[in-house]
Structures are given as C-alpha cells and as structure tokens.
Amino acid sequence: MGLLFFFRSNSMYYFSIAFAVLYVLDNWKGRVNALSVYLLLVVSPVVGNVVYLWSFPIRLKLSEWAAAALRWLYTDISVTGNLLSIQGNTFSVDPACIGLKMLITSMVLAIVMLAYVEKKYQVVMSFGKIALLLSGVLLLAVFANFIRLLTLIVFHILPENPLHEAIGILSLVFYALLPFYFFVKYFFGKNHHSAGQGQLPKQRPHPAAMYQLLYVLILSGILYHGIRICRKADLSPPPPTYACISGFEEAPGSFREMQAFQNEEALLYLKAPVRFFQGSHDPRYCWQGSGYVFSKVQIENIGGLDCYTALLKKDDHLLYTAWWYQSQKNTTPYEWDWRWDNLKNGGAYHLVNLTCNSRQNLLKWVKMVRMGLEE
Numbered sequence: 001m002g003l004l005f006f007f008r009s010n011s012m013y014y015f016s017i018a019f020a021v022l023y024v025l026d027n028w029k030g031r032v033n034a035l036s037v038y039l040l041l042v043v044s045p046v047v048g049n050v051v052y053l054w055s056f057p058i059r060l061k062l063s064e065w066a067a068a069a070l071r072w073l074y075t076d077i078s079v080t081g082n083l084l085s086i087q088g089n090t091f092s093v094d095p096a097c098i099g100l101k102m103l104i105t106s107m108v109l110a111i112v113m114l115a116y117v118e119k120k121y122q123v124v125m126s127f128g129k130i131a132l133l134l135s136g137v138l139l140l141a142v143f144a145n146f147i148r149l150l151t152l153i154v155f156h157i158l159p160e161n162p163l164h165e166a167i168g169i170l171s172l173v174f175y176a177l178l179p180f181y182f183f184v185k186y187f188f189g190k191n192h193h194s195a196g197q198g199q200l201p202k203q204r205p206h207p208a209a210m211y212q213l214l215y216v217l218i219l220s221g222i223l224y225h226g227i228r229i230c231r232k233a234d235l236s237p238p239p240p241t242y243a244c245i246s247g248f249e250e251a252p253g254s255f256r257e258m259q260a261f262q263n264e265e266a267l268l269y270l271k272a273p274v275r276f277f278q279g280s281h282d283p284r285y286c287w288q289g290s291g292y293v294f295s296k297v298q299i300e301n302i303g304g305l306d307c308y309t310a311l312l313k314k315d316d317h318l319l320y321t322a323w324w325y326q327s328q329k330n331t332t333p334y335e336w337d338w339r340w341d342n343l344k345n346g347g348a349y350h351l352v353n354l355t356c357n358s359r360q361n362l363l364k365w366v367k368m369v370r371m372g373l374e375e
Helices: 010-028 034-042 045-054 056-070 100-121 127-154 163-191 208-230 283-289 335-345 359-374
Strands: 078-080 083-086 089-092 258-262 266-271 293-302 305-314 317-326 350-356
Touching: 010 034, 010 045, 034 045, 034 100, 034 127, 045 100, 056 078, 056 083, 056 127, 083 127, 100 127, 100 163, 127 163, 266 359, 283 293, 283 305, 283 317, 283 350, 293 359, 305 359, 317 359, 350 359
Parallel strands: none
Antiparallel strands: 078 083, 083 089, 258 266, 266 350, 293 305, 305 317, 317 350
C-alpha cells in the first residue's frame, strides 16, 4: 500500500480499492481465498492492456497455422500479418477475438467454475494450482479461437453475418469451457483430499483496535491517491528530448510526455521513455481514441529496421502508420525486448510513431527518421 504515495497510477488506485474490499470481507466473512485475488487480477485494466498488446504474436501464429491447415483445400490463400485472404474474402484474427473477449471471458468463467467446485467438494485450492488451471484454460481458449477461424474460412462466414459472433461463442463453449469444466469436476471429484487443498477458511478473530486502525490507514491511502490521480495532468511543453529532426518542424499538440513533428507528408510522435512496468502510450490505443480503426497490423523490415506497420481507416480517410521503440543503442518493435532491457540495463526507450498519407511516403520517412534519431 505504500506504493500509493509514490506513483500517480490508475492501476495502483484500482488495486488499492480492490484489496481494501478483500480485507474488509476477510474480516467480516472469513471466506476470502485465492480465487478472489485471481478474479480481481483478471478483470483489472492491467490484464486487459497486457492481453490487448501482447496477444499480437499469438494472432500472427494463428493466422499462419490456419493458412497452413487450409492450403491443401485453398491454393490461393495468403497471409498478411493477422489477415487471411481467400477468394476475395478477408478474415482477421483481431484483438476482439483472441484478446479481451475470448481470453478474459474464459478466465472469468473458469474462476466461477473453480469456485463452484470448491464449494461442492469443500476444498481450497492453492495459488499455484489455480495458476496452473487458468493457464490450461488460456491454452484451450487459443485453440478454440483457432477452430473458430477455420470454421469462418471454410464456410465463408463474413463479419456482417450474425453467425460470425455465434461461431465464436460456440467455439469458446465447446472447445474451452466444457472440456475445462469436466476435467476440473473429474479431478476434484476423484482427488479432493490431495495436497494443496484444505478446509474452507473460517472467520478469524482480530484485535478490534488493530484492524480498525488498518481500515483507517487503507481508506486514507485510497482517498489521498484518488485526489492525486484526479488532478489535471501536466500538459506543459516537454523538456527538449530531441532537436527537430531534419525535414520536420515542430507541430502543435506536444505535451510533457510527447513531442510532435510534422511536414507535408508525415506526422511524427516521439513519446517519452517510461519504466518497464508502465504503459507506453501504444499507438493502437491512441489512434483508436481519435476514431481510427486498425487493420493489416504486421511486423515489417524497412531499411534494416524491424517495426510494426498498420493501415488506419476513419470513414473514407486512410493513413499508413509505423512504430517502434528506440534507445541510444537499440531499436525493437517488441514490448518484451525493451522492457527487459530497461529492467536489466536501464535502457531508456522512446516510442517512435510515424504516420503518412501513403505507403510510399511511409517507407521513405521511416528510414530518414531512424537515421535522424541516431545522429
């Protein structure tokens, strides 16, 4: 709880409230166990952000596997990032499928099933056993999405078809949730006296003065931190991180955490370095907040630089965007790479986001921006 006083963080505020509620329930009811903690973690904004941003490699693999599985049936199938094209139709493995809707829903429902099993067999599962079971349901959810993708392609079910959503729900139920439920029911029905389980917790007595004081401290910390995060963010101009890159001029819209540059063909955002545990203002969030829809997201090598590229669409307006992370020594498109280097070596990585009105201009300016930042 002491971290509340050092970080201005919405996520920290969420966890402070969540664990304060758990503490109160534990004192009053004595029924709080590991499942409650896992549920709060799964539905937290942190997990949602992690799943949204870090599930992209999984989506790429699913696209590749689906294409390989169907190539014997459709010789003209092609893969571009998370998009599969066949006979003029395009199918995508998007964040709504492999991200928030499927993975988080599967984990929440799995926790509900585990709670039912705990109550039925009067057992308590350890943190490790719950983590192992939830990992299993995640793998089943990925497999369910793979089956869903194959079904949509084989039967040519496009997004505007009502069956598109129904196939996703049915795949999740039959290939993830039902197998998980029957496995858990069989396992605990047969081995409910095994290690790592015990009797349901009973209410524990607490010295009245001690837990009343803890209530006051926790609520005070929550109130203090809530006031801090509700204050207006500092939108003053940023300290100069990079001089204006050759070919660009400073653009309006810069604030303390981001510098903006522009020319007639491109818009460049340089976002300030953050620590390994913080959010990085990913373009997939920022541009969607402006009403744009991402498509054709993939990792490309442009002039020796590995970076993400994507097509942005808003009504009839199309933009081409690329982004990567860059320090004084390294460049990478991967979240894990820069976070690990920041944790291990203290490397400060700027997020570089370049957007152009044509793909040709994007390819040209990616090379020039990279060279400009390395000078």
